[in-house]
Amino acid sequence: EIVLTQSPATLSLSPGERATLSCRASQSVSSYLAWYQQKPGQAPRLLIYDASNRATGIPARFSGSGSGTDFTLTISSLEPEDFAVYYCQQRSSWPWTFGQGTKVEVK
Amino acid sequence: QVQLQESGPGLVKPSETLSLTCTVSGGSVSSGSDYWSWIRQPPGKGLEWIGYIYYSGSTNYNPSLRSRVIISVDTSKNQFSLKLSSVTAADTAVYYCAKDRRGFDVWGQGTMVSVSS
Numbered sequence: 001e002i003v004l005t006q007s008p009a010t011l012s013l014s015p016g017e018r019a020t021l022s023c024r025a026s027q028s029v030s031s032y033l034a035w036y037q038q039k040p041g042q043a044p045r046l047l048i049y050d051a052s053n054r055a056t057g058i059p060a061r062f063s064g065s066g067s068g069t070d071f072t073l074t075i076s077s078l079e080p081e082d083f084a085v086y087y088c089q090q091r092s093s094w095p096w097t098f099g100q101g102t103k104v105e106v107k
Numbered sequence: 108q109v110q111l112q113e114s115g116p117g118l119v120k121p122s123e124t125l126s127l128t129c130t131v132s133g134g135s136v137s138s139g140s141d142y143w144s145w146i147r148q149p150p151g152k153g154l155e156w157i158g159y160i161y162y163s164g165s166t167n168y169n170p171s172l173r174s175r176v177i178i179s180v181d182t183s184k185n186q187f188s189l190k191l192s193s194v195t196a197a198d199t200a201v202y203y204c205a206k207d208r209r210g211f212d213v214w215g216q217g218t219m220v221s222v223s224s
Binding site: 036043046048053055089095097099100 | 153154170207209210
């Protein structure tokens with residue numbers, strides 16, 4: 001099973017700042033990595049698929065990069081609605097697995 | 108616009124079988140482009156993929172749950188279902204159904220299932 005390790009666990013930032021979230025895989029997942037946003041009481045929402053492709057309707061301030069074992073989700077300028085928990089997920093090898101999440105909170 | 112809706116009991120007794128159904132609207136489970144998954148999230152914790160089914164009936168399960176899980180599809184009702192047997196308190200979670208096309212791009216709202224006597 002591929003283990004995804006996200007860092008940091010918590011990111012404390014102010015609106016307008018840049019957020020950089022990391023996801024590291026225990027073995028290569030090529031570009032088969034997705035990012036999700038989850039707000040309290042809601043289902044996750046797909047932000048990025050295949051490492052760098054924005055899902056339908058996702059604002060351009062969200063971008064993904066990386067391949068192999070190291071991936072980054074960047075939010076260029078945090079909006080109030082972006083404070084949430086973010087998960088990475090790999091679909092390179094069964095079973096599909098998720099990272100443990102990074103919480104982006106208001107500083 | 109595809110929408111998913113989970114349904115089923117919110118409370119299951121230990122050792123019994125958890126049964127949930129996901130109804131698909133605005134799309135078809137017979138779509139050859141999509142896989143249909145179940146994912147769960149224990150209270151305050153992260154996400155765990157349970158397994159998927161393809162419209163043909165082929166399945167793939169998380170090895171951690173494989174011995175207890177069955178996912179089935181009913182194309183005539185445009186639904187797919189989850190059965191998890193011999194449940195314990197560790198199976199208490201929000202259960203989501205999701206459409207999988209290069210990522211889980213559509214999710215149900217989730218249904219909380221508690222395991223308790």
